Amino acid sequence: MGEKYDAIIIGSGSNGISAAIHLQQKGLKTAIFEQASIPGGATKTLEVTLPGFKHDIGSSILPLGYASPFLRTLPLGEHGLEWIFPDIPYSHPFNDGSALACYKDIDRTAAQLLKDEKSYKKLFGSIVNNWPELESNLLGPLKWPDHPVKLMKFGLKAFVSAHHLVNHYFKDEKTRVFFYGSAAHSTLSLNSVASSSFGLVLNILAHKYGWPFPKGGANKFTEALLSYYKSKGGELFLNTNITDIDQLPEAKTYMFDLTPKQLLEIKGTRFTSLYRKRMENFKYGAGVFKMDWALSEPIPWLNEKCRKSGTVHLGYSQKEIERSENSAKYYSTNKNPYVLLAQHTLFDSTRAPENKHTAWAYCHVPNGSTRDYTAEIEAQIEKAAPGFKNCILAKSTMNTQALQHFNPNLVGGDINGGSQNISQLFTRPVTRLSPYTTPDPRVYICSSSTPPGGGVHGMGGFSAAKKLIQDHFQDLI
Structure with a gap:
């Protein structure tokens, strides 16, 4: 050569x-x-x-x-x-059978939040509209901003901890948990500076484009x-x-x-x-423990919003998600992990045999952890979808070492x-x-x-x- x-x-x-x-x-x-x-x-x-x-x-x-x-x-x-666009980009279920959905429409999303409706629209309305002017700065190297005033306004919200942001903007525990679901994609402690930026950007993308696959x-x-x-x-x-x-x-x-x-x-x-x-x-940063399932039927979510979502975030209280992300950072075990789950076959039948389904999920774990989190992840799903385990035909798991072997x-x-x-x-x-x-x-x-x-x-x-x-x-x- x-x-x-x-x-x-x-x-x-x-x-x-x-x-x-x-x-x-x-x-x-x-x-x-x-x-x-x-x-x-x-x-x-x-x-x-x-x-x-x-x-x-x-x-x-x-x-x-x-x-x-x-x-x-x-x-x-x-x-x-x-591209496939799920009806709902993501949803977040709760222990009482309710759920909040992030729709592409900001007003529809905010309308679910009751006393936090105005705060949610205040938080996201302008930055979603300003995203075309912000994206080149936020998705590139550090440089002098093209639109400094708009970037500064975004930065005042983004470069604080997710914990600080939700407690400043939202009164209801469920709204705070809902935002945490996106912010925790960062794999950072939710008390970390800039952890809010990930929740903001992901929700902006959901409202601007959706979460396609x-x-x-x-x-x-x-x-x-x-x-x-x-x-x-x-x-x-x-x-x-x-x-x-x-x-x-x-x-x-x-x-x-x-x-x-x-x-x-x-x-x-x-x-x-x-x-x-x-x-x-x-x-x-923190690692992940990854799971895939072959299913006999769709996940039996209690709430209809979850049945229409491409992605579902699982974590049942503000403190639970905070503990989960802290455990991944500080190398401790966690019995109730925050779980990110995707269910493609509800919208894309080409991924499984006729009338069968798949599910994809992971939780954050300490970097290099070899612990098996199968039971913990499935238990988190079962809380919002009783009978999930009965749908499992086969499963595959990958700990952090298997993931690194898959891709160095x-x-x-x-x-x-x-x-x-x-x-x-x-x-x-x-x-x-x-x-x-x-x-x-x-x-x-x-x-x-x-x-x-x-x-x-x-x-x-x-x-x-x-x-x-x-x-x-x-x-x-």
Whole structure:
């Protein structure tokens, strides 16, 4: 393989493919090298329970994949991608059989909240309308804002703890728990600064776009990206585990869709000892314990709102969810974990045999934990859906070690490429003028360990590719 490339991308997650696409769009010659036999990083679909039951092993509900400022410019529909929009983006059931639903319509959502109706509309009304002006700043590296006043107003709400925000805005316990369901996607303690930002952004996306997922499996998203990439002349090499840059063909630049741990293991990089030390100090976040079920029928939720939701958050009080997220951070066990659950087959019959269903769920656990949380997760579901266990035909579980084996970027089961606390939110993996550069001018990093962090959005790859072009191919700007 002596052919010269302008850029070689190592890793085929959404960020790696997005970087490769943007470079290829600019007329550069690129190739992607992937260690696995199936591309996509953590965005893959496999039959892990019974034949005919398609389960998303990692990423599954992809609102940022749909709404990404870069990805939505691509003609992915022409390459086989079809989006499914559940009737309700997400819901949150309670012990008394009631539930709150996050509808796309803000007024309809707020109307459920009774004494918190006005506060919810006050909190979300303006920032949903302002999202087009905010997204480029919030989904990219730290820079001078395009709309500083609007960003400041968002920041006053976002860069506080979720605990502080819900207690400031909401009077009712259920409303607070409802917001916690989104904020806890951060895998941060809900007392952490900026934990509220995740709840705000996810609810904005629900109201602006919905929480869609790809028809047929999350792998269809990866397949569409790669189909478009190849149509632009890009090349893909699978089953190629790169441990040394010298294994790769000659290229002017190299882009790594890897977290710091993997990047530091690559030989041939010209990193300074100081940079290596700073990268070694990069902090990974909580892990997850993941489950998939093949079901004989839909989950028998007590509340109809849950039966119409693509995603269901499970956590039955404010204190319960706070304890759950604290236990993942402070390495303690938790009998009542906060659970994120997706039920695709209510809206996409292609994922299971006729009249059968699937479910996908996980809870947050200490990084590297090997504890089995099957009983705890199923008990949380059973509280809101009595009889759920009777519907189970087969199940698959993955602890943090299994997840890291599935995708080495999931270090200790961390699905966000590193802790997304305030110190690592915009300056990940280390503080530099550009977080995508390294001391080796040939080498760039574009994984979820760079801004804007975890999620299937491709924005880390897009921003890294723009920086690479600026540094090495000025004539293309």
